Amino acid sequence: MPALLPDPISRAIESFGRLPGIGPKTAQRLAFHLLRQPREVAEALARAVVDLKDQILECSTCFNLGATDPCGICTDGARDRTAICVVEAPLDVIALEKLGSYRGLYHVLHGSFSPMDGILEDDLRIADLVRRVRAGGINEVIVATNATVEGEATANLVRTRLQSFDGVRATRLAQGLPIGSDIEYADDYTLTRALQNRTRL
Amino acid sequence: MRLRHLALAHFRRFAAFDHAFAPGPTIIWGDNGAGKSNLVEAAYLLATSRSPYSSSERDLIAWDCPHRPAFARTIGDCESHSRPVRIEIRLVEPGGNHSLADPGAAPGPDEPYHPPSVRRRALIDGQPKAIGEILGHLNAVHFSPEEVELVAGPGERRRRFLDIALSQLDRAYVRSLRRFQRAIVQRNAMLRRLRDDPALPRTQLDPWDAEAVAHGAVVIACRLRAVSRLNEALASLDGTAPGAAPIRADYVPSVDLRAINVPDGPYIRGWDEGDPQVVAVASAMARAMTASRGRDLGAGTTLVGPHRDDLVVRAAGIDQRLYGSRGQQRTAALAMKVAEAHLMAEVTGEKPVLLLDDVMSELDPGRRQFVEALAIDTDQAIVTGTEAAVFSDRFRGAASTYRLQHGNLVRA
Secondary structure, eight states: OOOOSOHHHHHHHHHHHTSTTOOHHHHHHHHHHHHHSOHHHHHHHHHHHHHHHHHOEEOTTTOOEESSSSOHHHHOTTSOTTEEEEESSHHHHHHHHHHOOOOSEEEEOSSOOBGGGTBOGGGTTHHHHHHHHHTSOOOEEEEOOOSSHHHHHHHHHHHHHHTTOTTOEEEEOOOOOOTTOOGGGSOHHHHHHHHHTOOOO | OEEEEEEEEEETTEEEEEEEOOSEEEEEEOOTTSSHHHHHHHHHHHHHSSOSSOSOGGGGBOTTOSSSSOEEEEEEEEEETTEEEEEEEEEEOSSSOOOTTOTTOOOOOOOOOOTTSOEEEEEETTEEEOGGGGTTTSOEEEEOGGGGHHHHSOHHHHHHHHHHHHHHHOHHHHHHHHHHHHHHHHHHHHHHHHHHOTTSOGGGGHHHHHHHHHHHHHHHHHHHHHHHHHHHHHHHTTTSTTOSSOEEEEEEOSSOOTTOOOOOSOOOSOOOTTSHHHHHHHHHHHHHHHHHHHHHHHHTSOOSSGGGOEEEEEETTEEHHHHOOHHHHHHHHHHHHHHHHHHHHHHHSSOOEEEEESOGGGSOHHHHHHHHHHHHHSSEEEEEESSGGGSOHHHHHHSEEEEEETTEEEEO
């Protein structure tokens, strides 16, 4: 096919098109939009993208993403160093941090156990978690993986890898009714779980 | 349980179709290719979210639809426990935008994109819902000449029979079945990884065994209870057509369930992992999965579990799949469908809609009479045939009769 577009434009379209959720039409729209913007807008975007790769580090303790290694949470002396909350992704840390009520540490697995996607135990940070627990001082590991089949299997895997540590309590986030919602509108599974996990009044 | 009104757009051969159904039986007759089966198919789609005839929803879209992306729409105004509910299913060509020419419709939640398949969108009372949410609003039992495969065909056919019947009755069943299937896909992927790389620790199978057992045990327990109720219904048919010989269906599990007693009594919805019977099935299944590991590793697939179970349909004790004549198999399949309707009525307290597609011409006069009586007795039946003469005068007197011609139902 003859090149209908100058090379820089088609390269930009191609690059946008590789991003998740961006189809060919959207990629074109983005490229032409940027073309019409002042140079500063394009430079800010280019710098942000490069900084993302250059300046974001993975914490070598908890594997959360941050500007420093070890990360701000791992070095924060005010946090409860006896509890580790295990999550699938950095965004889960943000969700939990927004609460403000959890004061322990984190461990980011960077995925869930999913052989069909080629993600096996060694692709997750489970061995590193075991190492952290073995180092001592941990009383509780809270497994906060998703309530999907893969999240449950991941939780199961983490539990079995930690079961040899006496004095370390492995817990799983409770499943039940969303607060502020009517029982009438809860889906059956959630309601069943809420009933199973009922608590004393 | 009733389908009061059916509206189609770009569905199969119907650019547009609209019809208000009267209670009781509706006869639709017309030439081959007039589209009778398409109407039955649309009603079944609204009940189950699947076509009884086609495994690909692509086939349901009229591709001469002038819109792009092409779409098909079926809307059913139903009545369940005297409450009206509107079910809508849209099938949309992959790619392009999915807002359709309907500015009032909010887009459904994002689904993973699978290029070759058509997107199914469901709306209940105008609100976008997950496709599984439509189950249970319109319960239907479908019978057509191809349904002889329920008895004559492979085990997959009989598992689907149980799965579709139970899915319409029990949301917990749908959820457990889906999670079980997902766990098996993952377990099979893990098996193949282990086969290709013997250095990987086999303990990575454990979580998948646990997930498969947790959800598979619910599937098996629900099926055992349902089969026991189906047999109760089959026994009540003894001596009447279609049961010339007493028909029974026995669940043949791939795991050893001899120690499990299925309690008598009605089918109970909403079983979960904590139920004592489920716990008993789960421990049997867990043992079987552990024992099967070596074979599973060799095969690269999971050889035990509800996805490998079967149902043996017997007439007077004789396995009809192996030894029944075509006619006997058809009779047995009909009996199974009648039992399914009994089960649905028992669990939901409402008789399901019967969708009888071109079945009369295949039946002898005695069974035809039986089916007609059944269609009169239920809340609603949609019955098709190539000519009005296959129906008795008595049945035609009780039914609303229409001829399907050029895509329209004409009172006949």
